[in-house]
Amino acid sequence: MGIVDGLPAHIEKFPGGGLLMTGVNYILNEAKASSMWYMLFGLACCAIELMATGASRYDFDRLGMIFRATPRQTDLMIVAGTLTLKMAPRVKLLYDQMPEPKYVIAMGGCTIHGGPFYHDSYSVLKGVDKIIPVDIHVAGCPPRPEALMNGCVALQNLIRTERLGHDRDRPGLRQLTARQIPGEPPLTRLAPGGALIRPGEIPILRS
Amino acid sequence: MALKFPEIRDRIRQVFPSQIVVEDLENSDCLVVPEGLYRRVAEFLKSDEELCFDYLEFQTCTDHPPELLDFVAYFRSIEKGHRIGLKVKLNRQHPALPSLSDLWANADWNEREVFDLFGVVFHDHPDLRRLMMPEDWSGHPLRKDYLHPNVVKRPD
Numbered sequence: 001m002g003i004v005d006g007l008p009a010h011i012e013k014f015p016g017g018g019l020l021m022t023g024v025n026y027i028l029n030e031a032k033a034s035s036m037w038y039m040l041f042g043l044a045c046c047a048i049e050l051m052a053t054g055a056s057r058y059d060f061d062r063l064g065m066i067f068r069a070t071p072r073q074t075d076l077m078i079v080a081g082t083l084t085l086k087m088a089p090r091v092k093l094l095y096d097q098m099p100e101p102k103y104v105i106a107m108g109g110c111t112i113h114g115g116p117f118y119h120d121s122y123s124v125l126k127g128v129d130k131i132i133p134v135d136i137h138v139a140g141c142p143p144r145p146e147a148l149m150n151g152c153v154a155l156q157n158l159i160r161t162e163r164l165g166h167d168r169d170r171p172g173l174r175q176l177t178a179r180q181i182p183g184e185p186p187l188t189r190l191a192p193g194g195a196l197i198r199p200g201e202i203p204i205l206r207s
Numbered sequence: 208m209a210l211k212f213p214e215i216r217d218r219i220r221q222v223f224p225s226q227i228v229v230e231d232l233e234n235s236d237c238l239v240v241p242e243g244l245y246r247r248v249a250e251f252l253k254s255d256e257e258l259c260f261d262y263l264e265f266q267t268c269t270d271h272p273p274e275l276l277d278f279v280a281y282f283r284s285i286e287k288g289h290r291i292g293l294k295v296k297l298n299r300q301h302p303a304l305p306s307l308s309d310l311w312a313n314a315d316w317n318e319r320e321v322f323d324l325f326g327v328v329f330h331d332h333p334d335l336r337r338l339m340m341p342e343d344w345s346g347h348p349l350r351k352d353y354l355h356p357n358v359v360k361r362p363d
Contacts, residue, residue, distance in 0.1 A: 085341055086340065120359070122348050
């Protein structure tokens, strides 16, 4: 117990005694944000873009992201592609096998609301957020690697706002209501928890 | 030496009566056979040395509600280089056929797919389960009158 007894005296030596606690928060968040290991799996054509993003030209590794071939070692699930009803329980199982803290990026139109399979399809799950909580939606069909990387950076920034002992903050709901597209079903119903990244909002594509 | 379609047709008609093995009006390389003869014609296609159909290309169905379900299978001879189709007009209410999975191994999964999506029951199939749809699915999605609550109609 020596260290606990000695701690207040130790903290007082820093200017501003709160420094140690905010520092732990910062260090933990930085560690989580800069080593997001994603699960090695893809469902459809989005997986091709995911592979391109992982390869040398775009290089996921510079964000600290490398793929792991087992859910036990992953922090991030990138749902890349069309999720069919038959595959959905398997993806849910993979998500359940990941250790906390875990994050989900829904990549491409299919994962947001069925995409091209929204109409006249009996076999596609219209939105992966019906089975797993999604942090970031990346729109596109499929999204370019820049869009996916932008989504990952957005997720990193989301992780940096986390605080110890607080529930995870998922701020997407209000933003989505504001961005609802006329004529389309409301995204809030389909995307209860995530922020949406659209290709037009990506700085590198605008310039 | 690849045989032309009339030669294959005439070779089959030497063994099976020509009144019931008729040409298909929709496909120029296809013969319509009755349900009861399908298995025997297929056996003949494989075993006959002149025809030598050693490869089953595919098996599928076309749905014509309210009564007809057309089962189609195409065969190819890798050795000779010719091909032919067999069509069977099935009763849409209770479609059933004998399995070919002991003659061509790939008929196993082909027939599972046809069973899954069209509801044709194959007798003597070793393992007739759904292939594409989830195990607990009900109904046969490629039927024209198939309805599912998950389907959102495309606006006109």
